[in-house]
Amino acid sequence: MSDDSSSARHILVTGGTGYVGSHTALQLVQGGHRVTVLDNLHNSHAASLDRIRSISGRSVSFVEGDIRDRGLLNDLCRQANFDAVIHFAAMKSISESLQDPLAYYDINVGGSINLLHAMAGAGIRQLVFSSSATVYGAATNLPIREEAPRSSSNPYGQTKIAIENLLASLCASDDGWRVAGGGVALFQSHRRP
Numbered sequence: 001m002s003d004d005s006s007s008a009r010h011i012l013v014t015g016g017t018g019y020v021g022s023h024t025a026l027q028l029v030q031g032g033h034r035v036t037v038l039d040n041l042h043n044s045h046a047a048s049l050d051r052i053r054s055i056s057g058r059s060v061s062f063v064e065g066d067i068r069d070r071g072l073l074n075d076l077c078r079q080a081n082f083d084a085v086i087h088f089a090a091m092k093s094i095s096e097s098l099q100d101p102l103a104y105y106d107i108n109v110g111g112s113i114n115l116l117h118a119m120a121g122a123g124i125r126q127l128v129f130s131s132s133a134t135v136y137g138a139a140t141n142l143p144i145r146e147e148a149p150r151s152s153s154n155p156y157g158q159t160k161i162a163i164e165n166l167l168a169s170l171c172a173s174d175d176g177w178r179v180a181g182g183g184v185a186l187f188q189s190h191r192r193p
C-alpha cells in the first residue's frame with residue numbers, strides 16, 4: 001500500500017473490529033489511508049481499534065451501528081465522502097445459520113442490500129466484498145478456481161452466493177461499479193481492461 005498522501009483514500013470497513021476487518025483496517029492505516037469502521041460489536045470489541053492505534057500510531061474512526069439500519073448507512077455514506085467500502089460485516093457460523101436462517105439472510109443479504117443502496121445513493125461504487133470458500137461447496141478440483149461453480153448446502157454459504165449474484169447483476173446493469181472480493185470473481189475487472 002502506498003504512503004503517498006496524494007493516493008490516500010477514505011475507506012469504510014464494515015465489520016472492521018472483527019478478526020479479518022481489524023487486520024485490514026490496520027493495513028489500510030499503515031498504508032496512509034483514512035479508515036472508518038462500522039460494526040455493531042456483535043462478535044468483536046472496540047478494543048481492537050485501540051490496538052490498531054498502538055501498533056500504527058494512527059486512529060481509526062468508529063461508528064457503532066448495524067448494517068440492518070438503512071437510515072444509518074444512508075447518512076454515513078452521504079456525510080463521510082468515502083472513496084470505497086470493504087464489506088466484512090456478517091454472521092459466519094454454518095451451524096448457527098442452520099438453526100436461524102432468517103437471521104442470516106436478514107443480516108448478510110439484507111444488510112448488504114442496505115449497504116449497496118447507501119453506496120449507490122452517495123455515488124460510491126467501489127466495493128470489496130468478503131465472500132467465503134463455502135460458496136464452492138464440496139469442491140473436488142483443487143485448488144478451487146474463482147470461476148468454479150457455486151453451491152452450498154447451508155444458509156451461511158447460500159447468503160454469500162446470493163450476495164455474489166446480486167453483485168454480478170449490479171455490475172452487469174451499470175459498468176460504473178468496481179467490485180472485487182474474496183471467493184468471488186473480480187466482476188468488473190473481468191469485463192473491462
Ligand SMILES: NC(=O)c1ccc[n+]([C@@H]2O[C@H](COP(=O)([O-])OP(=O)(O)OC[C@H]3O[C@@H](n4cnc5c(N)ncnc54)[C@H](O)[C@@H]3O)[C@@H](O)[C@H]2O)c1
Nearest residue numbers: 015018019020039040041042043044066067088089090130
Ligand atoms: N475468518 C475466516 O476464515 C473467513 C473465511 C471466509 C470468509 N470470511 C468472511 O469474512 C468476513 C469477516 O470474517 P471474520 O472472521 O473477521 O468474522 P468476525 O465475526 O470476526 O467479524 C465480523 C464482524 O461483523 C460484525 N457484525 C456482525 N453482524 C453485524 C451487523 N448486523 N452490523 C454490523 N456489524 C456486524 C461483528 O461484530 C464482527 O466484528 C465475514 O463476512 C466472513 O463471512 C471469513
